[in-house]
Amino acid sequence: MLSPTVLVDRLAVDKPNDVWVKSPVTSFQGGTGWEDITFSLLKNAVDATSDFIVRQLGPGEPDEVLAYMGINDVRYPFVILGALKAGYKPLCPSPRNSKEGNLALLKTTKCSKFLCSEEFFPPIAKLSPSMPGLQVVQVPTVDELLMPFTPTSTTTPTGRVSFADHETIIILHTSGTTGLPKPIHIKAGVFSTFETITSIPTPPGRTSTHCSLLLTRLVLSVTPFFHIFGINFLLRSLHYQKPIVLLPADKPPTAELILECIIKTKPSALASAPSMIEDVCRLPAGLSVLSTLDFVFYGGAPLAEACGNQISEVTSLYNGIGSTEAFFMPTLLLKDPKDWQYFEWNPEAGVVLEPTEENPNLAEAVIKRRPDGKYQFAFWNFPELQEWRTHDLFEEHPTKKGLWKFVGRLDDIIVLSNGEKVNPVAFEKVIDGHPWVQGALMIGVGHFQAGLLIEPSKDHQGDDKEEFIDKIWPLIEEANAEYPAYARVWRSTVMLAKPEKPFKRASKGSMMRRATYKLYEAEIEKLYKAQEMAVEESDAAGQSNADVQELVRKAIRSVLGSRAAKLTDDANIFQLGADSLQALQLSRILTSSRLKCNAKTVYDNPTVSQLAKAVSAPEKDQHPENAVSREERMSAMIYRHSRFPKLASPPSPPKSPPAAFNVLLIGSTGSLGSYLLKELLDTPEISQIYCLNRSVNARERQQKSFDDRSLGSIPPSQVQFFTGETSAPNFGLEFPHDFASLQQQTDIIIMNAWPVNFNSPLEAFEPVIAGTKQCADFSSASPRKPHIVFISSIASILNWATVRHIPEDGSEIVIGEDWDPDNSLPAKQGYGESKHVAASILSNALNAGHINSVAVLRVGQLAGAAEKSGVWNRQEWLPSLLKTSTTTLHLPSSLPSPIDWVPTDLAARAVVDLALSSYHRSTTTVQTFNIVNPHMVPWSFLVPGIQEFYSPTRKIETVPYADWVEELKRISPTATDQQIQQMPALKLLDFFEGLNEAAAASTGGEEGKQVEVRFATGHAVAKSKAMAGLGGINGRMMRKWMEEWAF
Incomplete structure (x- = not known):
């Protein structure tokens, strides 16, 4: 590559009067002016600078480095080019570097010579005591370097003619946002490529x-x-x-x-x-x-x-x-x-x-x-x-x-204490758009909820905090609307930067995230140690009902943020978008106001009116006799979504299965969905697979999920991906012909998309329940009348032991595989109720002749994979139990029910078996299968292996399950974010209490002994080779999962 200094020499000959730079006139008085610096003047200045360098510091040795720091004027090009001509590799440290950063760069590059403009001479000279032998020289002014200069043969170097592409030509450095800046040697090949980039x-x-x-x-x-x-x-x-x-x-x-x-x-x-x-x-x-x-x-x-x-x-x-x-x-x-x-x-x-x-x-x-x-x-x-x-x-x-x-950047990601990850950049840029804001920084690393640190613009640095936040709050609401609930910023987590502590910024003007975090570390910790994300302190004890209702209304608004625009006193907050984290936050706010409230209170009373009555009424009055029962709520929802008009002709008789099946898999990108797709691909009887997911890049996401589990590649010729959701008209597909094509081609529908949230009430599941009705309509309008396979849950029948009688002789209770429409059978949680409601809607569609066949698969606890790769979701109840136990050093000695888990990869195999074997077998009744492990083992069988696994680093003792739950209940009211991170079972406390209550409900028989409850699996075993070959959960599997969790 031709040396840049030779290029300057040639331009000074070929185009001496062409303008190189319009530079500010340094001696201009009373304003700002610009003068033209031509190529001939540039050559003059470069020669003068190289001559100055040689006279002050001597010519450069091979690969010797010369640093320069100055104000951003034309001396930078003069010194960079002059240093090259004098035989040096120029190094350009940022003026924003710390002393430690500059020393690190000098030592790493073995640089002992430093030029600087007058403004930077004092701080650079102070580096000398830490770096003996460092020569610091102040460069002449711009005017002095532009003065006519006559080169001499003794001190003015001619410089190299060319550089090999692999040679370093200039040294810059990283910003140092994650530590000390690191030098980057820019090679001459970069300059060569730049010369041809327009071609x-x-x-x-x-x-x-x-x-x-x-x-x-x-x-x-x-x-x-x-x-x-x-x-x-x-x-x-x-x-x-x-x-x-x-x-x-x-x-x-x-x-x-x-x-x-x-x-x-x-x-x-x-x-x-x-x-x-x-x-x-x-x-x-x-x-x-x-x-x-x-x-x-x-x-x-x-x-x-x-x-x-x-x-x-x-x-x-x-x-x-x-x-x-x-x-x-x-x-x-x-x-x-x-x-x-x-x-x-x-x-x-x-x-x-x-x-x-x-x-x-x-x-x-x-x-x-x-x-x-x-x-x-x-x-x-x-x-x-x-x-x-x-x-x-x-x-x-x-x-x-x-x-x-x-x-954003990979290292921008904020990891909250609950394991959720937040990309802050888009949020921050929305806030940056306000004229009162100089900069915005999302905070919350290691805490329960995200917050926001705002640097006001210079004109508003002394403003009252509350007035300032009022002014920008609409923008925060706008940003919140684009983020999931766990990542939203609440007013109580907004703080303003101090004028004396401006945000740390890199040379390009971008915010240095980690350096600013460090600068405000104490203030951020203080914010989160305060009453966490609560509205203003109020003592509601003794207040009127109207005052309590206003307090509840205000608390709900603060939690819902932008979604509170649709809030009325009778609106269900979960239908407005509230989730379990917000339910927990709301309970904290009300508890801080001396109102008796926990997350369950919020789930059971999801409107302003209901919650105000619940938290202000004496405990005995919190369950009034005229309250709508859960059975009635389920019945009403089933009715709303079961309006199937009578058909003129009876349902078609069962038809022979096709030679090869086309399957619509709704929900393929999750854990079970990924294994289902793999099993479908490996099944010879399956021809085409259509995957319907909400994500717009489902194929890429699916392949990533396959890669994580070592499941191979997804053949584009056999699998098509569609973006949509069943609750929307035409499944929300962008093109109507896609929907029509699916109706024409589908033989089997596997409904696997369902939110897994054991805390949400039934009403929160209504959108996917409405989607169940749409699937029935889809099948009804299809010429192939596709068979529907609904992935249900044992939670839809878990109250069976309470509703049905307990054998007086203390023998076991067996929950069969028959369809039962009784609304009292689901577990007392919205998730199980929603599965029962959806299955009931499909049963009604079948009875009305709108669909030809339905199989309901009640899936039990899915464990990690047994044969394939893939980490069991750490947020689920068992990983949460173990993570918590490694912190408290107390492990339940038993669980309320035996271990009848099914590894996820084997469950997927069973689902595909049953989808094919149940195809159009009945047009009159719902075919029901229990996908639970026929070979139950007690929890105590696995406990010694768990203790042994963790024994090198911690000694974990066993305690009765009830005592383990009581310990969590003692910790929960005052739990800090850090404790919740270390003991994630606190977030599922209601679930663990529910397991205990379910066990108590199955107590009876002789001397009040607990009666064993198990699920019949004969029907599933007879129809599925995977179920027939399933063995019990063993220590080898448990060890594999613990190694993958790495708690």
Whole structure:
């Protein structure tokens, strides 16, 4: 590669009077002006600088490093080029580095010579005591270096003519957001590639984004030269001879200064970090001035959506992405200006989007080496690699395939104490869009709920906190609406940054997340140690019913956030979107006001009116005689969704099964769903499989799930994926012909999509219950009258022992495999009730002749996989029990019921067996199967192995199950976030209490002994080879699961 200094020498001869840079006039008085620096002046300054370096420090030895730090003026290019000419490798530390960061860079690069401008001489000189031998020299002023200079043969070096592509030409560094900055050696090959990047091939009719940036007439660059973004514009000015405009370096860069510069110098484009562009947008004349530009280019961080939308209305808005390591990743100009937030990569970039394990809807951009790699900058810097993992996360456009929006970094992810993961970037950018906000930082790492730290803009740093939050609250509500419940920010977790402690920011203006966390560590901990996320303290004892109702209403509004807009005193909060975490939060708020309330109280009384009465009434009055029974609630819901008009003709008789079945699998991406899909693929009788899921990138998510479980590849020829949900008309499919095609082709429907939440009330499940009716209608309208296989639960029949009689002789209770419509049979929880209601709707559809056959599979406890890979979900009750026991060092010596679990992979095999064997076997009755393990073992059989497994690090003692639950009940009222993280069973306390109550209910017979309850499986065993071959849970399986959990 031709040396940049030789290029400068040639330009000074070929184009001496062409403008290189429009630079601020340093001696201008009473305002700001700009003067042209030509290529001949640039050569003069580079020669003067290299001569100065040699006279002060001597010529550079091979690979010797020379550092420079200064204000962001033309001396940066002068020193970078002058150092190369003097034989050095220039190192450009950021002025924002800490002392430790600079020392680390100097030591790592073996740099003992440091140039700096006057402003940085004192702090750089202070490095000398920590680094003996460090030479610190102050460089001349801009005016002095631009003075006419005559080279001498003794001190003015001529420099190298060329560099090999693998040689280091400049050293930059990482931002140091996760520790000390690390040097990045930029190779000459990067500069060579830059020289040819405008020739990069593009698809027909498309244009490269960077061609526009590199070839436009004049760019106002608000980018620092010590950053790769600034180096980009230095190279642009030399290789493409397109000038840039610089802001005055002796003044802070402000939005007002940018506008003045645009008006006076008339550039064709602005290139800046997003924070400055957002400031410009807030000025009254900002958008008007920006409209005079051909385009605005930003990079380094996301731009606030409100600001971007405004700019895209008045001029073109281009988005760039890159890094010090990978320079930039070539992209294409987008077809629709409204898509300005998205990237479409040029195929030459080799960018592949790989779904993440934590959230399959997000993907990491990975640069894969192409055969020639001609336009892939990263592999010049890292020639030994075949791929470069950017750690940048993206989300695909909901409707435009191939367009990806940056949503954060892998290391941005916030992990809450309950194990939920939150990507904070999109939330923060919404808040950043408010003119009163300088910056927003989501907090909550290791805590129960997310919070928000806001840095007010300079004009509002002294504002009253409550008034400030009132002003921005609508934006917080807007952001909350796009996030799941566990990630929403409540008012009580919003805090303001202190003026004396501004957010830590990297050189490109982006927030340094971890450094800012550290800066506010004490304040954040104090926030969470206070009454956690509660509304203002109130003592409700002795208040009137109206006051209590107002308090409850206020508490519910604070928990629901933006969804409270639809709240009425009789609205069910779970139908408005509340979940178990919010139920727990609400109970905490009311408890802090001296009202007796736990999460179960909220589940049982899910409206403002009901909850106010429940928490204010004496305990004996909390269950009034005229309350609607749960059986009546189930009956009403069954009726609402069972309105099947009578058919003119009777149902078709059972027909012979087809030679090969087409299966619609509803809910394929979860644990059981993944194993079901694998079993269907491995079953010769299955032809085509249609997977219906809510996620838009289900195929990628499914393949990731397969990869995690070592299940192989998904053949596109046999499996089709559709995005939708059964509760929506036409299953919510985008194209009507897809729905019609499914109706024409489907032979079997496997209904496997159901929310698993043992705390939610029946009403919270109504959307999926409505979807059950839609599935019946789908089957009714299909010419093939597809067989419906409903994945139910033993929870739908778990109250059987209470409702039916207990044998007086103390013999075991056997729950059979017959369909029973009795509404008192489900467990007293919304989940089991919802499964019973759905099965009842299907039974009514069958009786009305709308569908030809139904199989209800009551699935028991699914364990981890026995034969295949895949971690048993750590959030479920057994992993939660064990995790909690490793903290309390107390393990239940027994469980209320024997172990009749079925490994998930084997359960999937049984489901497919039964789906085929029950196909159109009956048109009059619901076929029912119990998928539980026929070979029960007592919990005590597994306990010694559990104790032995954990014995190297902790001694766990056994206690009676009732005592174990009582210990949790003692801890629960005052549990901290950290305790909940270490003892996740606290979140399932109602569930564990329910197991105890169920065991007590099955006490009878002789001397009140507990009667063993088991499930009949003869029908399932007879129809399924997998069920027939199932063995009991053993110590080997248990050890496998514990190793996978790694508690």
